[in-house]
Amino acid sequence: MILQSFENFVTWFKPNSYMISFSAFWGSLVILGALEVLIPAFQQSAERLHRWPTNLSLGLVNMMILPLGPVSALWGADWAYTQGIGLLNYVAHPWWMAVVVTVVVRSFAGYLDHVAMHKVPLFWRLHRVHHLDTHLDISTSLRSHPGELVTNLIIVVPGTIVFGLTPWVLIIYELADSTVSLFSHANLRMPQNWDRWLRWVLVTPNMHSLHHSSYQPETDSNYGTVFTFWDRLFGTYRHAPLGGYDKLQIGLKEIRDQRASDLWWQLKSPVLSIEGASAVFSEDVR
DSSP: OHHHHHHHHHHHHHHHHHHHHHHHHHHHHHHHHHHHHHSSSSSSSOOOHHHHHHHHHHHHHHHHHHHSOOOOHHHHHHHHHTOOOOOHHHHHHHHHHHHHHHHHHHHHHHHHHHHHHHHHHHHHHHHHHTTTTTSSSSGGGGGOGGGHHHHIIIIIIHHHHHHHHHHHHHHHHHHHHHHHHHHHHBBBOOHHHHHHHHHHBBOHHHHHHHHHBBBBBHHHHOSOOOOOBHHHHOOOOOOOOTTOGOOOSSOOTTTGGGGGOHHHHHHHGGGGSSSSOOOOOGGOOO
C-alpha cells in the first residue's frame, strides 16, 4: 500500500515538477517577505530601494543563464540514468536507498562546493559578491555572481554522475535547497526554542546570519545550505556570533559604500583587487 502510494506520487510529480518548483519558490518568497516586515530580526533599515534592484537583477540573470548551460546536476543525473552508469544505476536497490544516497551525496557536494568557494581564491572572488550585501533578507538568497555556476560544474555534476543520483529525488532536493536558502537568508529571528531544535537538522536564519558576519572566522563557518550535520561533522559549525546578534555586522568590511549595491560594479568585482579578501573583526565587538 505504501509502496503503491509512493509510486503514484512519483508518477504524478515528474511531469509537474517545474510548476511545483515554480509555485513553491515564489510562494515562499512572498510569505517570507511578509514575515520579514512583521517580525524582522535586524531592526536597522534594509535599504531595499538601493539593494533590491541589484539583488533581484543578479537573480534574474542567473535564472536566464542556468537553462542555457550545457550541463547541470539534473542533466548529469538524467544522462547517467540513460547510460546506465553510476552506483545507483548499476546496483539494484530499493526506492528508500535511492532517496538516502541521493540526499546524502547531493547535500555533501553542496557543502564541499560552498567550502571551495570560500577557500579557493578564484572562487572566493566570485562568491564574495554574495557576501558583499550589507543587509540580510530574502533578496540576498538571489544575489550571486553568474560565474558561480562554474563551481557547480566542477564539484556537483561529477558527483551526481559517479553515484548515479536518482533524477526525481534530485528535483525534490533542489526544490528544498532553494526554499531553505530563502528561509535561511530571511530577516527573521526565530524563538530560541524553535531555533535550537530546528537547527539540529536544518539551516535556520539565526544560524546562517552568522555566516554573513564581517568577522572572517564566522564568515568561514556554517557552510551547510540545507542540513547542518556536515558542519557539525567537519567542525565548521558555530552556534552564535562572538559579539552577539545585536552587534553582528553583515557583509564585508572592505566594501561598505554604494559599490555594494551597484550592479555593474558587482559583476566586474571578481577581476578587481579588494584589499583583505575577507573581513576583520571590528574593535567594538571584541
